[in-house]
Amino acid sequence: MLRYIIRRLIIAVTAMFVLATITFFLLRLVPGDPFAGPRITEVIKARLRAHYGLDQPLIDQYFIYMKHLAMGDFGYSLAKQGHSVNEIIREAFPYSLDLGLRALVFAVIMGLFFGIVSALNRGRALDSLTVILVLVGISVPSFVLGGILQYYFAVKWPILPVARYESFAHTIMPAFALSLATMANVARYMRASMLEIMTADYVKMAKAKGLNRRQIVLRHQLRNALFPVLTIMGPVVAMVLTGSFVIETIFAVPGLGRHFVLSMQNLDYTMVMGLTIFFGAFLIAMNFLIDVLYGLVDPRIRLS
Amino acid sequence: MTDAAEPIPPELFVPDPGQPVQSLSTAEPQEFWADVWRRFRGNRAAMASLSVLILLALLAIFAPILSHYSIAQTDLFNTYKRPSFVHFFGTDGLGRDVWTQVWMGARISLTVGLTAALIQMLIGVVIGCISGLYGGRVDMFLMRTVDIMIAIPFLIWVSLVVIVLKPGIVSIILAFALTQWTEIARLVRGEVLKLQNTEFVIASQSMGAGSWRLIVRHFFPNILPVVIVAVTFQITNAIFGEAFLSYIGLGIQEPLTSWGKLVAAGVREMRGNPYMLIFPAIAISLTMLALQLIGDGLRDATDPKLRQ
Numbered sequence: 001m002l003r004y005i006i007r008r009l010i011i012a013v014t015a016m017f018v019l020a021t022i023t024f025f026l027l028r029l030v031p032g033d034p035f036a037g038p039r040i041t042e043v044i045k046a047r048l049r050a051h052y053g054l055d056q057p058l059i060d061q062y063f064i065y066m067k068h069l070a071m072g073d074f075g076y077s078l079a080k081q082g083h084s085v086n087e088i089i090r091e092a093f094p095y096s097l098d099l100g101l102r103a104l105v106f107a108v109i110m111g112l113f114f115g116i117v118s119a120l121n122r123g124r125a126l127d128s129l130t131v132i133l134v135l136v137g138i139s140v141p142s143f144v145l146g147g148i149l150q151y152y153f154a155v156k157w158p159i160l161p162v163a164r165y166e167s168f169a170h171t172i173m174p175a176f177a178l179s180l181a182t183m184a185n186v187a188r189y190m191r192a193s194m195l196e197i198m199t200a201d202y203v204k205m206a207k208a209k210g211l212n213r214r215q216i217v218l219r220h221q222l223r224n225a226l227f228p229v230l231t232i233m234g235p236v237v238a239m240v241l242t243g244s245f246v247i248e249t250i251f252a253v254p255g256l257g258r259h260f261v262l263s264m265q266n267l268d269y270t271m272v273m274g275l276t277i278f279f280g281a282f283l284i285a286m287n288f289l290i291d292v293l294y295g296l297v298d299p300r301i302r303l304s
Numbered sequence: 305m306t307d308a309a310e311p312i313p314p315e316l317f318v319p320d321p322g323q324p325v326q327s328l329s330t331a332e333p334q335e336f337w338a339d340v341w342r343r344f345r346g347n348r349a350a351m352a353s354l355s356v357l358i359l360l361a362l363l364a365i366f367a368p369i370l371s372h373y374s375i376a377q378t379d380l381f382n383t384y385k386r387p388s389f390v391h392f393f394g395t396d397g398l399g400r401d402v403w404t405q406v407w408m409g410a411r412i413s414l415t416v417g418l419t420a421a422l423i424q425m426l427i428g429v430v431i432g433c434i435s436g437l438y439g440g441r442v443d444m445f446l447m448r449t450v451d452i453m454i455a456i457p458f459l460i461w462v463s464l465v466v467i468v469l470k471p472g473i474v475s476i477i478l479a480f481a482l483t484q485w486t487e488i489a490r491l492v493r494g495e496v497l498k499l500q501n502t503e504f505v506i507a508s509q510s511m512g513a514g515s516w517r518l519i520v521r522h523f524f525p526n527i528l529p530v531v532i533v534a535v536t537f538q539i540t541n542a543i544f545g546e547a548f549l550s551y552i553g554l555g556i557q558e559p560l561t562s563w564g565k566l567v568a569a570g571v572r573e574m575r576g577n578p579y580m581l582i583f584p585a586i587a588i589s590l591t592m593l594a595l596q597l598i599g600d601g602l603r604d605a606t607d608p609k610l611r612q
Binding site for chain 1 (some may be wrong): 334389448451454455456457460461462464494538540544545548551552564567568570571574575581589590592596597
C-alpha cells in the first residue's frame, strides 16, 4: 500500500511538472499583451514588463517561475495589481468549494435516487418520468437554466434573493443550477449499471437463496452498480468544486470559476498558470481518491 | 475397429466442396448492420428522434434559402416584433428575422457538433485501441498524456487554435476535435482491456486469429455501443461548448450566428421579449433530446449481448 502511494505520488509530481511546462509555453504563444489598454503607452508597458520580469529571456522566466512554483508560490497577478495569485485563490476558492459541495451532495443523492427508482421500475411510468427528467437535465444549457430560475424565483415571484452569496437562501438557486447536469449524469449511469447487474449470477444466486428484494438491492446491486458512477466522478468533482464561470456570473458568486475565464481574457499569465496547476492538482488528487474508493467498494481490487 | 490397419487411399482426401475455407465467423458484416437497423427500427422513441433530427437538418438546409430575409438584414422600423406570419419567430433588437437566424444558426451548431464529434471519435478510438492493445509503457505514456490534456484549460487551446487558423467555424471545430477526444480514448481503452480477457477473444486467438481480425471481428462490435453513447455526448458537448464560447464572446463572429449565440442573446432579452429565448432554446434542447434517444437506441441495437 505504501509503495503504491509513493509510486502514485511520483507519477503525480511528474504529471504536474509536465502540465506546468506545457501550459507555460503554450500560454506565451497566445497573441496579445497582458498590459494592453487605451491609456498605456509603450514606455509604461516596457516598465511594467520589466517590473514583472517579462523582459527577460523566456527560458530564464521559465526557470524562475518553476523555482517559485516548487515552493508553492504562484507569483503576482498581472491584472489585479498588488495581489498574489495565492491570495486570489485563497479568497475565491472557499465560495466555489462551498457552492460545489452543496451542488455535489444534492446531485449525487438525487441522481442515485432517480437512477435506482427508475431501474427498479423499468418500463413503467415512473421510469419514463425519470428518463425524461434526466434528459431535460442534460439538454438545457446552464446559462439558460440559471437565467430562467433567476427570472422566475427572484424577479417575478420574489421568493429567493436574486444574486450574491451571503445566506443559505442565496445558495439554493446557484447550487441547484450547478447540480442539475451532474444529477442527470449520475442518474443515467446508475440506471444503466443497475439494469446490467440485474441479470448477474450473484443476483440470481441471492434470489435463489431466498433473500427478499430489499436485501438484494441493498446488499448486492447497489454496491456493484456504483462502479461506473465512481469512474465518471473524478473529473466531475474536480470541475464542480473549482467553480463554474456561467453560474458564478449569473448569480454574482465571488468564486474561482470566473477567474478561469477572466484571467484568460486578460492574458494574466501568472493567474492562468496558477489556476491550471491548482485545477490539475485537484484533478489528480480526485482520480487517486477514486482509485482508493474502488478498493473499498470492491474487495477484489487490490491496490498495486 | 479391428481393420483399422487397412490404409485409406489418398484420393479419398479431397476438400469438402462448397465449404468456404474461412469459416471461423458466424455472421457476415452486412448481416450485422442489417440486424442493427432492424432492431433500431423497433425502438419507437429512437425512430421519432431520428425523424426530428432529419426535420431539423432539412430546415437548416432549406429554411434560410426559402426565407425572404437574410441574417445580416436589419430593419430598424421593425425591431422586437412578436412572432407573426411575417416573422415566424419575431425579430430581434436590430429588426433581424429570428426564424432565419435560428436556421442559419442550426447550420453552424449542427456542423460544429457532428464534425467535432466524428473527428474526436476517430482519434479517440485509435488512441484507445493502441493504449489497450499494447499496454505497458505505451499505455502509461498515452494515458498520462490524456490526464495532462484534460487539465490544460480549454480556453488556452481555443485561443491557440484561433491564431494558427482564422477565427471562425473551422478553428472552433478543431479546438474541440483536438482536445476533447480524451474521454472516448479512455472509454475505448477500458473496453479493450476488459475484452482481452474474455473467453471468446482468447478462443479466437488460440484458433490463430491475427490482431486485425480480432479488432474488426471482436473488439469493434463490442466497443461500438460504448462509443456511440460517448459520441452523442460529445456532440452535445461541442454544441454546448460553442454556446459557452459565444456566451463569453469567443464563438462565431457577427453577422454569422449559432444556436448558442442566439440563446445567449435570448437570455439577456428574456424579461421583455421571451420569444427570443424560447425558439432557439427549444431548438437546442430538442436536438440534444433527439441525440440522446438516438444514442440510447443505437446502443441497444448494436450491443452484441442483446442480440437474438
